Amino acid sequence: MGYxxxxxxxxxxxxxxxVFFHLSWQQPDPQILFDxxxxxxEILFVxxxxxxxxSAGKATPIEFVERxxxxxxxAALGCALMxxxxxxxxxxxxAAQHLHVHAGLGDLARSILxxxxxxxxxxxxTLPVELAFYAIILLVLIVGRIHRVTxxxxxxxxxxxxxxxxxxxxxxxxxxxxxxxxxxxxxxxxLLRHGCFFGTGMLIWHVLSQxxxxxxxxxxxxxxxxCWLEIIARSAxxxxxxxxxxxxxxxxxxxxxxxxxxxxxxxxxxxxxxHLKLNEATKRVLRRIGLMTYPLYLMHEAVGGVxxxxxxxxxxxxxxxxxxxxxxxxxxxxxxxxxxxxxLRRRLLEVVHPMLARLTANASLTRVLGTFSTRM
Numbered sequence: 001m002g003y004x005x006x007x008x009x010x011x012x013x014x015x016x017x018x019v020f021f022h023l024s025w026q027q028p029d030p031q032i033l034f035d036x037x038x039x040x041x042e043i044l045f046v047x048x049x050x051x052x053x054x055s056a057g058k059a060t061p062i063e064f065v066e067r068x069x070x071x072x073x074x075a076a077l078g079c080a081l082m083x084x085x086x087x088x089x090x091x092x093x094x095a096a097q098h099l100h101v102h103a104g105l106g107d108l109a110r111s112i113l114x115x116x117x118x119x120x121x122x123x124x125x126t127l128p129v130e131l132a133f134y135a136i137i138l139l140v141l142i143v144g145r146i147h148r149v150t151x152x153x154x155x156x157x158x159x160x161x162x163x164x165x166x167x168x169x170x171x172x173x174x175x176x177x178x179x180x181x182x183x184x185x186x187x188x189x190x191l192l193r194h195g196c197f198f199g200t201g202m203l204i205w206h207v208l209s210q211x212x213x214x215x216x217x218x219x220x221x222x223x224x225x226x227c228w229l230e231i232i233a234r235s236a237x238x239x240x241x242x243x244x245x246x247x248x249x250x251x252x253x254x255x256x257x258x259x260x261x262x263x264x265x266x267x268x269x270x271x272x273x274x275h276l277k278l279n280e281a282t283k284r285v286l287r288r289i290g291l292m293t294y295p296l297y298l299m300h301e302a303v304g305g306v307x308x309x310x311x312x313x314x315x316x317x318x319x320x321x322x323x324x325x326x327x328x329x330x331x332x333x334x335x336x337x338x339x340x341x342x343x344l345r346r347r348l349l350e351v352v353h354p355m356l357a358r359l360t361a362n363a364s365l366t367r368v369l370g371t372f373s374t375r376m
Contacts, residue, residue: 049201
């Protein structure tokens with residue numbers, strides 16, 4: 001199965017959910033909202049598991065490292081610098097709208113180095129989680145077991161189940177022992193809460209691209225059930241944090257339906273991908289949308305939040321201010337994709353690529369990490 005073009009649209013829709021959620025859920029009288037927009041993060045984790053299987057299967061470990069670095073870090077660095085430039089003079093404006101932003105030099109350093117938060121924007125908490133998942137894939141590539149997709153995904157799902165089942169029971173007052181939320185810190189790096197989402201994405205890719213057995217479908221079903229359980233538990237966890245009254249089962253119900261529709265869309269797009277006949281112009285548009293999703297997700301709290309807050313201070317209605325914040329976030333994302341990220345990627349790879357090439361020049365390391373292209 002080749003690159004699944006339509007998944008970029010699902011990824012973009014998931015990021016939009018998060019944007020609308022962050023800019024509305026702490027407002028006492030929201031006009032435009034998506035109460036369950038946080039489920040976009042869970043959808044993005046599934047897409048990561050899905051996409052990584054298509055890109056990692058044919059790569060050596062060292063090629064995987066460079067590709068992931070080139071795909072994630074230059075854009076993250078560009079977004080961090082732009083966020084800091086906006087938040088340093090106007091961070092108080094976004095903070096006044098109850099957005100979780102910080103504008104200190106230490107916050108910038110942590111956002112660049114991806115150390116433990118607080119980061120410049122709260123959305124950055126997911127990037128170390130992604131990197132933890134990539135570290136597992138890298139280890140599997142090194143030991144040459146990437147073809148054991150079902151086993152790896154099953155372990156991630158089982159691992160999550162050890163936490164999610166008692167956590168969900170605790171949140172609904174049904175557990176004899178208290179198992180609290182993990183929050184947004186470094187404890188999430190062990191993938192105890194989110195491993196099931198990555199595993200589910202991996203298995204969707206597997207059943208679409210390989211001849212599958214009953215155990216594969218059973219494991220996938222178990223993964224989806226655990227994903228649902230995490231979403232139900234998260235609804236109870238967040239219920240009291242909204243600035244307006246919310247019904248817990250309404251919140252969970254919308255989140256579950258949204259998440260399930262996204263899974264179906266990913267599966268359907270993968271199923272029909274090889275039969276789609278897209279012209280080059282359409283492919284370029286879809287790819288651009290996909291590339292913009294990442295900076296949109298990382299910058300909407302800073303760029304969009306500041307624009308939103310400034311407009312609200314001048315008396316502009318919430319709906320119009322939110323849409324203006326979204327538009328400016330999209331323009332900033334396009335700037336990152338078209339100019340900032342390519343420039344940073346070239347400069348960073350000029351440093352990183354020779355280091356990786358020297359690393360694999362050692363014969364013993366070459367056997368472990370694989371061959372490495374000398375082309376930049």
